[in-house]
Amino acid sequence: PGRRPNVLDDRRPSSRPYTAAIYPARLRGPGAVRTYDGWLVNAAGEGPSLPYVAVSVLLRDGSDTVDVSVRLHKEYRLAKESVYVAFGFALDDPVVRYDRQLGWVDPARDHSPGSCTEWFTTQYGVVLSSGQDGPAVAWSSSEAPLFTIGDVVRGRWPDTFEVGNGYLFSWLMNNHWSVNTPPAQEGPLRARFAFTPMPVFDPARSSRLGRELRVPVAASWAPRSTRPTRVPGSSPVGGALLLILARRGPST
Numbered sequence: 664p665g666r667r668p669n670v671l672d673d674r675r676p677s678s679r680p681y682t683a684a685i686y687p688a689r690l691r692g693p694g695a696v697r698t699y700d701g702w703l704v705n706a707a708g709e710g711p712s713l714p715y716v717a718v719s720v721l722l723r724d725g726s727d728t729v730d731v732s733v734r735l736h737k738e739y740r741l742a743k744e745s746v747y748v749a750f751g752f753a754l755d756d757p758v759v760r761y762d763r764q765l766g767w768v769d770p771a772r773d774h775s776p777g778s779c780t781e782w783f784t785t786q787y788g789v790v791l792s793s794g795q796d797g798p799a800v801a802w803s804s805s806e807a808p809l810f811t812i813g814d815v816v817r818g819r820w821p822d823t824f825e826v827g828n829g830y831l832f833s834w835l836m837n838n839h840w841s842v843n844t845p846p847a848q849e850g851p852l853r854a855r856f857a858f859t860p861m862p863v864f865d866p867a868r869s870s871r872l873g874r875e876l877r878v879p880v881a882a883s884w885a886p887r888s889t890r891p892t893r894v895p896g897s898s899p900v901g902g903a904l905l906l907i908l909a910r911r912g913p914s915t
Contacts, residue, residue: 680818683745688716700724712738713746728859728872737836739849745837747815748807748854752800754829755793759812760864761785762873767866770824780824782811782834787873791829792864799864802831803873805855809834 692706701723708716713735721730733748760767761783767790770780783789785808792799804810811834813827833856836848857876861868 681743683815683817685815686711688713690716690718693720712740712744714738726859728857730876731856731858733835733854733856734851736851737849739847741838741847743837743839745815745839746835747811748833748835748856750802750831750833750856750858752791752829752831752858754791754800755797757826757829758792758795759789759824759826760792761789761810762787762866762870767869771826774824776822780821781819782809782816784808785810785873787877788869789831790864790866790869791831796863799861800858801861801865801869801872802858803856803869803876804833805873805876806852807833807835807854 688708688710690706690708693704694706696703696705698721701721704720704722706718710716715734715736717734719732721732723730731748735746737746758769759771760769762768763784763786768774770783774780785804788801788803789810790799790801791812811832812824813830815832816834816837816839833854835852835854838844838847855876857872859872
């Protein structure tokens with residue numbers, strides 16, 4: 664009798680890698696607009712099966728954090744395809760860490776041979792650093808948890824994770840799965856991202872970046888019947904009380 668498979672490496676798919684053609688979106692611009700706290704850089708265009716693509720990058724005066732917003736409209740198409748947003752970071756000997764439910768993971772060290780190392784899922788953020796203890800950049804996605812490192816998904820199923828460069832690709836959508844998912848995706852989509860530099864990998868600050876991106880400011884409406892009696896010197900606002908619960912401040 665044959666040996667029973669007992670490691671992940673014995674269970675890898677046997678399909679061959681597929682050829683993926685890359686079609687960058689054609690963007691016009693950019694144009695810059697002054698805001699109350701920085702500069703907003705905008706560009707718009709289109710791509711294959713994407714009749715509308717708009718990108719906004721917010722550069723704040725008092726913070727090193729960069730906010731990115733991508734809006735697009737996807738056409739219905741049955742051909743196998745994916746939509747990515749690429750982020751290129753200049754790093755020497757890059758090391759990748761991403762957070763999961765129980766902590767931060769270094770796929771080069773923590774993943775078992777044969778596990779999925781071609782794409783990943785993050786909870787709040789990804790950190791790429793120059794070496795284990797070098798300068799780093801923390802990145803987060805609010806709506807799209809899937810991401811790849813170094814290249815798009817090509818179905819190679821490598822045995823181990825190896826970082827080839829400092830490119831991070833947010834995997835917005837795809838129709839690669841043949842079961843339990845729609846055969847095509849369509850309609851409008853907005854995806855928000857943020858990234859910030861840091862001197863070394865800081866797990867607490869990196870997680871906070873992702874949490875603040877998802878819930879940047881929370882407000883609560885206080886009806887007139889629940890507001891206290893006005894005292895001299897109090898706010899004259901008569902309709903509601905705005906409660907600022909969370910706000911991103913300057914980087915430290």
